[in-house]
Amino acid sequence: MKTIKVGGVPEHFNLPWHLCIEEKLFEARGINVIWKDFPGGTGAMNKALRAGEIDAAVILTEGILKDIISGNESKIIQTYIGSPLVWGIHVAAASKYKSVEELKNTKAAISRKGSGSHLMAYVNAQNHTWNTEELEFEIVKDLDGAVEALKNDKAQYFMWEHFTTKPLVDNHTFRRLADCPTPWPCFVIAARNESLKNEPDRLKTMLEILNRETQRFKNLPKIAEKLSENYDQRLEDIEKWLNITHWSQEQITENEVEKVQDKLLELNLISKKQRSSEFIHNL
CATH class of the missing domain: 3.40.190.10 (Periplasmic binding protein-like II)
Structure with missing residues (x-):
């Protein structure tokens, strides 16, 4: 069984991944998804992607775009959270x-x-x-x-x-x-170019399984209670958060990439822009 290592923050956004792993949904399709928490966030995940410690990451849109411009050999394969952070x-x-x-x-x-x-x-x-x-x-x-x-x-x-x-x-x-x-969709899923080259079918299957889970996630029985318990949050706060959060099953658009690059350039956080298509890989 092929292993895919995925990184993400230990936050409520990522519960769908853990449910897929717990329910052996990836395993049933021949994929061993190993999840690694990154309390340090996007900077730590960019470092892990560059070092090959993980194959993919659920990562902040602006953070991965800036790091790709700086030489991180990864691409965005999908938007994960379509709402702002x-x-x-x-x-x-x-x-x-x-x-x-x-x-x-x-x-x-x-x-x-x-x-x-x-x-x-x-x-x-x-x-x-x-x-x-x-x-x-x-x-x-x-x-x-x-x-x-x-x-x-x-x-x-x-x-x-x-x-x-x-x-x-x-x-x-x-x-x-x-x-x-944030003035843009907040989390995307990015994968290393090497993983995209070697395991495109498995990565595509992984996304298909995850997307089925995120489509039904808000309607799962007692999901607010589960989130509240797992992440030490008040139920009323989780309910507010669920109301404003939208999971995406679509690829990021070139216009969205352009918007983030424009803001990073305006803030002098990047010295140049790249073609939006250079950040995106469609499986």
């Missing part, structure tokens, strides 16, 4: 800062360079007409690192997915000042 802008609960505007010229905690928390700090800065060249960052690796950095004032704010950080807001570790949604 809602990034909460957080400070320590006891922080003196009461608004996002007050965070100008302070330091942002980020998981690593090239991560979503890094790139979205630029989007947020632009939204508030700050000079993006003056942004300062503290690399914290993951959510636990961000908690420590904000508590010890090594950084003053941290951007992470709204609902993932909600328990930390509820228990007064963080205080959320505002939200900053």
Whole structure:
């Protein structure tokens, strides 16, 4: 049985993958899908794709596009979440800062360079007409690192997915000042070029199985309760999240790729654009 190693964040978005694995849906079609959690997010997954530690990743759209331009030999094979990602802008609960505007010229905690928390700090800065060249960052690796950095004032704010950080807001570790949604579909599935060359049929079968699961996912009995329990979330928060989240079974469009590249170029996060077709591989 052929193994495909897939990486993703340990968050509620990815429960459909775990259900497919638990129910042996991949196995029934001759594929051994091994899931690896990446608490460090997109930057860590890009590194793993480059190193061949994983074959595919469920990864932030802007993060994989930027890294492909920088030499990551991977392609997008499908959009996974078609709705925007809602990034909460957080400070320590006891922080003196009461608004996002007050965070100008302070330091942002980020998981690593090239991560979503890094790139979205630029989007947020632009939204508030700050000079993006003056942004300062503290690399914290993951959510636990961000908690420590904000508590010890090594950084003053941290951007992470709204609902993932909600328990930390509820228990007064963080205080959320505002939200900053991505201006594009947030998660895509990317695969290494080598895996696309060697295992196109298995990757295509893997997507077919996953897409059947995501199409029915919201209608599964007690799915909100399962998500709440698995990811330590309040049921009311999970229900809100389910209402605004849309799983996609389609390939990303060239127009969407163009839009993300335009924003990255505008923010000086890339030095050039590439043809949108160069980021996409249709299985």
